[in-house]
Amino acid sequence: MDIQVTNLTKVFGHKVVLKDVNLTIQPNTIYGLLGRNGAGKSTLFNLLTNRLNPTSGNVLVDGQLNKNHDQALGRMYLMSEANLYPPRSRVSEVFELTETLYGQFDQQLAKQLCQQFDLDPRVRVNKLSTGYRSIMKLIVALAVDVDFVFLDEPTLGLDANHRELFYQLLIENYSQRPRTFVISTHLIEEIANMVERVFVLQNGQLTVDDSTEAILAQSYAITGPKADVTAYTAGTNIIGQDQLGHLYVDYVYGPLIADRPIPDTVTVDHIDLQKLFVTLTSQKGGADAI
Secondary structure, eight states: OOEEEEEEEEEETTEEEEEEEEEEEOSSOEEEEEOOTTSSHHHHHHHHTTSSOOSEEEEEETTEEOTTOHHHHTTEEEEOSSOOSOTTSBHHHHHHHHHHHHSOBOHHHHHHHHHHHTOOTTSBGGGSOHHHHHHHHHHHHHHBOOSEEEEESTTTTOOHHHHHHHHHHHHHHHHHSOOEEEEEOSOHHHHTTTOSEEEEEETTEEEEEEEHHHHHHTEEEEEEOHHHHHHHHTTSOEEEEEEETTEEEEEEESOOOTTOOOOTTOEEEEOOHHHHHHHHTSSSSSGGGO
């Protein structure tokens, strides 16, 4: 089972939130969905799970439209900031409701995760802090038996220890029960080592769709005296610059000039996913630079 998005556009009033987005979400893969606030990430999740209707374009699940496709939608779970559970329900009742809706839910795993996160399943949803409300939803996401799990800012309100525990549990869960996770987060450095493929949305358009390995392999920081750096990077795809004291940095996304010698005064280093994202989506970088 895969999900194919073709020419997907969503307009709210006069605002184009997504424009002609095309992508494929493969089974048993961990994706990172990256974008600045307002880039369209949450809207995309809601379109994938049929919580919103597209203005134009299609979402196909195994070749069939997702609209009112109950069997396909029953194989997806979206964790979002929205609080959709009855506020007076107890956490244990949320687990029971999820099992009723989806048919399969690992109650034993949910119990174990509650213990690991120190979450009392007898507590009512409206008594949970922001962090523990996120934890409750994360437990549901890991215990429900679906093929696609969409996580929209999953660590909202979690402290560093709980975030680390969640990432560890997600990898364990993925290893024991392979499926697709699509994670949208601003804490990019924390998911960089687990994400296999990256989507970047900017101004409603998909600007990057590639494996993490391929993206990082062609992402460079060229550092040295300005004249030497600019001479070396001439003709490459420069997505941003920095001035670090007396040193100048060009950030390049794409191939370097293969037969151009590197001056002794210049260093060439790969940059991490967080720095690449910030540079790509800055005003100086942006979609036009990709």
